[in-house]
Amino acid sequence: MTGPQIVLALDILGTVTFALNGALTASRRVRLDIVGVVALGVITATGGGMVRDLLLGAVPPAALVEWYYLAAATVGSLAAWLVARPTRGLTRMIVLLDAVGLSVFAVAGAQKASAMGLQPAPAIILGAVTAVGGGTLRDVLIGEVPSVLTNDLYAIPALVGAAVTVLAGRYDLLPFPAAILGAVLCFAIRMVGVRYGLNAPSRRVLRRARGARSDDA
Amino acid sequence: MTGPQIVLALDILGTVTFALNGALTASRRVRLDIVGVVALGVITATGGGMVRDLLLGAVPPAALVEWYYLAAATVGSLAAWLVARPTRGLTRMIVLLDAVGLSVFAVAGAQKASAMGLQPAPAIILGAVTAVGGGTLRDVLIGEVPSVLTNDLYAIPALVGAAVTVLAGRYDLLPFPAAILGAVLCFAIRMVGVRYGLNAPSRRVLRRARGARSDDA
Amino acid sequence: MTGPQIVLALDILGTVTFALNGALTASRRVRLDIVGVVALGVITATGGGMVRDLLLGAVPPAALVEWYYLAAATVGSLAAWLVARPTRGLTRMIVLLDAVGLSVFAVAGAQKASAMGLQPAPAIILGAVTAVGGGTLRDVLIGEVPSVLTNDLYAIPALVGAAVTVLAGRYDLLPFPAAILGAVLCFAIRMVGVRYGLNAPSRRVLRRARGARSDDA
Numbered sequence: 001m002t003g004p005q006i007v008l009a010l011d012i013l014g015t016v017t018f019a020l021n022g023a024l025t026a027s028r029r030v031r032l033d034i035v036g037v038v039a040l041g042v043i044t045a046t047g048g049g050m051v052r053d054l055l056l057g058a059v060p061p062a063a064l065v066e067w068y069y070l071a072a073a074t075v076g077s078l079a080a081w082l083v084a085r086p087t088r089g090l091t092r093m094i095v096l097l098d099a100v101g102l103s104v105f106a107v108a109g110a111q112k113a114s115a116m117g118l119q120p121a122p123a124i125i126l127g128a129v130t131a132v133g134g135g136t137l138r139d140v141l142i143g144e145v146p147s148v149l150t151n152d153l154y155a156i157p158a159l160v161g162a163a164v165t166v167l168a169g170r171y172d173l174l175p176f177p178a179a180i181l182g183a184v185l186c187f188a189i190r191m192v193g194v195r196y197g198l199n200a201p202s203r204r205v206l207r208r209a210r211g212a213r214s215d216d217a
Numbered sequence: 218m219t220g221p222q223i224v225l226a227l228d229i230l231g232t233v234t235f236a237l238n239g240a241l242t243a244s245r246r247v248r249l250d251i252v253g254v255v256a257l258g259v260i261t262a263t264g265g266g267m268v269r270d271l272l273l274g275a276v277p278p279a280a281l282v283e284w285y286y287l288a289a290a291t292v293g294s295l296a297a298w299l300v301a302r303p304t305r306g307l308t309r310m311i312v313l314l315d316a317v318g319l320s321v322f323a324v325a326g327a328q329k330a331s332a333m334g335l336q337p338a339p340a341i342i343l344g345a346v347t348a349v350g351g352g353t354l355r356d357v358l359i360g361e362v363p364s365v366l367t368n369d370l371y372a373i374p375a376l377v378g379a380a381v382t383v384l385a386g387r388y389d390l391l392p393f394p395a396a397i398l399g400a401v402l403c404f405a406i407r408m409v410g411v412r413y414g415l416n417a418p419s420r421r422v423l424r425r426a427r428g429a430r431s432d433d434a
Numbered sequence: 435m436t437g438p439q440i441v442l443a444l445d446i447l448g449t450v451t452f453a454l455n456g457a458l459t460a461s462r463r464v465r466l467d468i469v470g471v472v473a474l475g476v477i478t479a480t481g482g483g484m485v486r487d488l489l490l491g492a493v494p495p496a497a498l499v500e501w502y503y504l505a506a507a508t509v510g511s512l513a514a515w516l517v518a519r520p521t522r523g524l525t526r527m528i529v530l531l532d533a534v535g536l537s538v539f540a541v542a543g544a545q546k547a548s549a550m551g552l553q554p555a556p557a558i559i560l561g562a563v564t565a566v567g568g569g570t571l572r573d574v575l576i577g578e579v580p581s582v583l584t585n586d587l588y589a590i591p592a593l594v595g596a597a598v599t600v601l602a603g604r605y606d607l608l609p610f611p612a613a614i615l616g617a618v619l620c621f622a623i624r625m626v627g628v629r630y631g632l633n634a635p636s637r638r639v640l641r642r643a644r645g646a647r648s649d650d651a
């Protein structure tokens with residue numbers, strides 16, 4: 001496989017996993033019909049890139065132009081519909097592949113924003129938006145506070161990966177290896193967070209927040 | 218009336234009804250001031266088309282360029298403010314006209330997306346987004362899980378209508394009659410769903426979901 | 435200071451205050467990590483202008499092109515993280531500066547929409563969207579019904595300020611003094627509302643709405 005082929009393969013893998021994970025997460029929270037499951041899976045997988053493309057003026061967004069994004073997202077969502085209750089082993093694999101998707105999306109999103117002329121700070125932000133935007137939209141649609149806002153180690157690895165990529169590209173410091181380094185760093189930080197429970201479960205955070213709310217109500 | 222005049226009349230009728238229905242739905246859920254009622258009515262009526270236009274890069278969106286969209290949506294919203302508690306007869310008429318709006322929006326949205334060069338699958342999706350996007354935005358704004366995600370027979374007729382329209386246009390199979398067929402099919406499926414209660418009330422779904430949530434909390 | 439410098443200074447002041455106020459409001463409702471606080475502060479401060487720019491097709495939005503928007507919004511958000519519980523005096527100053535931001539954003543947003551060719555009604559709406567859109571996005575993200583929808587005297591001053599600006603510009607009635615008049619009117623109406631409690635606290639409205647909901651459930 002050539003470099004671009006590997007990137008494309010990872011991008012599709014990330015899209016399938018994001019859709020699978022997104023659809024499973026949504027189904028656990030709200031009783032959805034099949035349209036709802038597929039819609040939320042597709043939105044989780046493609047929403048971040050769509051927001052990025054809207055903000056860059058790159059319309060129609062890649063997710064509506066390149067057929068494989070919608071195809072991959074639909075496959076992942078339908079898999080979620082079929083699986084419904086993943087085994088522990090499958091859950092572990094999803095967490096792993098989700099971290100791969102996070103890394104690929106953050107780096108690729110930051111590169112696209114940078115290539116379209118954005119300054120480093122907004123390009124880094126759009127990289128992170130590519131990675132976490134879809135899950136944010138899903139959480140808003142199912143009435144949850146987006147877990148990315150209450151959970152340190154999901155946005156931060158995306159920001160780190162995007163920053164390494166953008167800054168190296170900006171100062172011409174071996175941009176291609178730097179992008180790989182950015183993705184690897186993002187993946188590593190995310191997995192360390194998962195391993196050591198640095199990402200406090202969002203349910204608990206939410207419950208506490210709700211407790212606090214009823215107190216001051 | 219000529220063909221385009223009929224389409225325009227149906228489009229305006231759909232806009233008024235979506236605004237009326239959207240504003241009534243929102244007012245039942247949250248105590249709103251008049252700005253809130255009009256804002257939510259206008260968003261219900263024009264939001265789906267705006268999202269479609271943003272994704273197509275057709276900006277400013279038609280709803281901000283053609284004066285009659287905002288006018289029709291404002292009229293519908295103010296009617297909701299005046300009516301507040303519709304009679305049973307009015308409710309029935311709103312359900313009927315809402316299905317007309319759903320059909321016109323799905324078909325017109327899909328046609329616009331197709332005409333702007335999108336492939337069939339994304340064009341069909343954008344047709345459905347045109348039809349259901351405004352109600353989705355409204356539900357998110359009033360803190361509800363969008364009923365379209367938990368209710369089979371609102372998105373599906375829109376997708377069917379959009380699909381018939383797009384595919385016929387794509388393969389040059391009498392596009393104009395096909396668009397009418399698409400709209401009629403969408404309307405018929407929706408009304409069959411309403412008649413036989415195939416659309417389970419979203420409140421019940423939500424309550425069940427909330428019950429499930431407190432169990433696993 | 436020249437006129438444009440004053441406008442720029444007010445714009446930056448408004449951005450800092452919106453971010454500070456937005457991040458404080460969000461932190462009171464949901465337990466957020468630092469990424470969440472900064473993200474919600476930045477979204478509150480820049481979200482309205484971003485939505486306006488997306489709808490106008492002015493992309494990438496000013497908030498991603500002019501460095502001082504992100505910088506000002508980050509400063510305001512970090513200040514909120516440091517302050518956490520503002521004193522009564524600081525709260526008063528925030529309310530005052532927030533009204534300044536509301537006025538500047540409404541007038542500047544309406545002017546931009548008008549300059550890009552929108553008719554008066556949509557230009558006035560986009561002025562108000564510039565002013566209240568960021569807070570709306572924040573409320574949706576933290577799972578609250580946007581207070582602007584339940585609270586008369588936040589959107590109305592923005593609409594009045596935008597209307598005076600747009601209509602005077604449209605009919606060439608001393609556009610520059612009219613814009614100042616619009617901003618002053620917006621500020622005055624807002625502060626009168628604050629002073630006389632014309633803006634009912636949204637929490638109370640929400641609680642009542644929730645009570646009503648459980649009744650009819």
